[in-house]
Amino acid sequence: MKEGRGRKRSADEAFADDPQFDKIAPDGVVTFILDEGKMTVRVHSAIMKNASPVFAAMLGPHFKEGHALREGGCEIPLPEDDGVVFAWICRVLHCQNDTYSWQPEPKEIVQVLDVAEKYDLSKGILLSVRVWVGHQLEHTDTSDLWSLLLACHRAQDGDSFESISRKLLLSCAESFVQLAADTKDAGRTAYRLAATLEVSRNEVLSKIFWILHVDLPDAIRGYPCRHDENPNPYCMMNVQAGMTLHLHHNDTSRSINQGVDLVLDALSKLCKHTIDCEPCIKYRGAMCRSIHYTCVNIEEKVKGLCLACFDRTSTGKCTNEHGKSLVAPRPVGYT
Template sequence: MADPHDEPAPAKRSEDTQTTTSPPKDTVIIEEGDTLLVCADAEELGKLRVSSIILKHTSPVFKAMLGPHFAEGQVPCSVLHPQELNCPEDNWHAMECLMQLLHHCKSWLQDDLCDNGTLKRLIGLGAVADKYDCIEAIFLQVDTVFAHFKNSHIAAGAYLDVNSDSAGLRNCFDLAIAALHFEKDSYFYFFTKRLVVDFVGPYSSVLTTRPGSGESALSLELNIRLKLEEQRNATRVRIGEHIPSLALVSCLVCGPYQHKSITFMPAFEKAIKLETHWPPTFSSLSIRTVLEKLKNVGNIERRPVCGHHGSLVRKAREFEDFAAEVYNSMAGMCSRCAKAGSFTTGSCGVSGHWVPTAHWKDGI
């Protein structure tokens, strides 16, 4: 007979019932794959089935990991019994794309490159390819991506809308970092030069911690940003100080002293259609825009204050030559030096490093 004080067991609630979910399916890069890569988020996205033969032939790092000196290389593997290779620090999507390229499969590189996530994925791919030393194996496949962005000028236009400058600045900086990962020396030079020539916003806005990036990567980006900011500021100062110096006039009658023409600057500001007084507002005008204005100034009259001479003229050629000189003095950075911790712009002078030749056109 049941004890009246005994309480009936509570009914099992639905939330108390543990539901088991099946593990995610593996992503098959190649059907004959005998190796499963276990990357970050593999519990949610599954493993990557790849060929150990291709890994060994395309990556010295994978070759060592699958060699006799590591546990993974001592385990026999086959299509029926694939071995697992743990890569817990590597982004799953970046590794998937890398494996697709190494195995000559279709990847997002064949899709619309104007997608918003393209540059983020490109940097992730570059970081993984650099880590496993297989940049050379995918060099040509990736080259078409950089050529697309260089030729389409997606990073920025010749004349910038200030409101869209931040997005363009981020795009151009991402392309520079991706080019650095992929050892694309000429493209790194190209995009770092564009950062100086085309953009007005602060470079600090693009300094963010990327998923999976460590302190060394952040330090690298910081040093690149600081060097480019230094070059941009120096160029702005040079332009700002040079134009007023053209207003000085020498008079043989007055002696060796130079007089400042009071008509030169107003005439100059009118000629370039400057809404404010010189120097220009560089926070809203890119260096490219200012140089383009200088190339189209024309002749500017300088009338001496003393009255001993008639009108003197600064020829249009003087402004054109100065604009060309300033533009040519601006330079991108050497990718190999940047990776080695030396941050300089222009020719580094190191033997074997890429430098722009007389026949190379940056297309800017």
């Protein structure tokens, strides 16, 4: 252990006034020194030992911190850890209700998980992490949603994992692979998650662009009076105008919501064209309603990723067979 750890404190020194977070355990006998001595966090040794095998060993009989603890109390410097994040972890370990007193940003939630994994504290704070993630769901942009999704995977929060992945699929126009590439210390899980989201989004976008560039033009060309001996010239003009409504929309780097908006925008412009042919008016109204319903239905049916199936299948898609082993056999030598 590093020098300075486990220093014995006198009785007066042990209960001297400490900075913020000292009220976590005023009569605790273990004090963590954080942020280069600017913050101290006093805790009960029994709670920390019970929550973490790392601290159970550190405060046991084989380390100097444990010897100092038996003689009245000890200070443990943790210079590499964020003081506020570590202090809040200690606070929720001592009182779960304090979870609701803090609303960490997505970056801080990731830091909480980093510290919790470092000291094997994850089991004690996972419920708190899920609460904090829930608070952030409605107030984050795409990059933060990506961070939260990775945090949900680490915390094994299936409900939030599904909700956030659905929100990303609907609202994100960025490359998921690029988001993974921009993630600090991104591992295989981040890239696999990005690939799964890319495939899911592209499947839906392909349906939307088919409607925009195939179904909609076919429907516009299908106006009833085209079969008449003397078709209404205004209907023909509307067909020609309608066929160009969406042609400038050639950027495929769009979210699902944006793709649906392209179709609905084209329908809205089409309906603003005036015609005086009763059969064509009825036809256009029915056609627009049908395509509108189809697009909205596609949007509503977008599902988030199932955490259990993402972890247990090669495709990441939900099979609704959660009671079975779903991992496909891997070739010899596969890593």
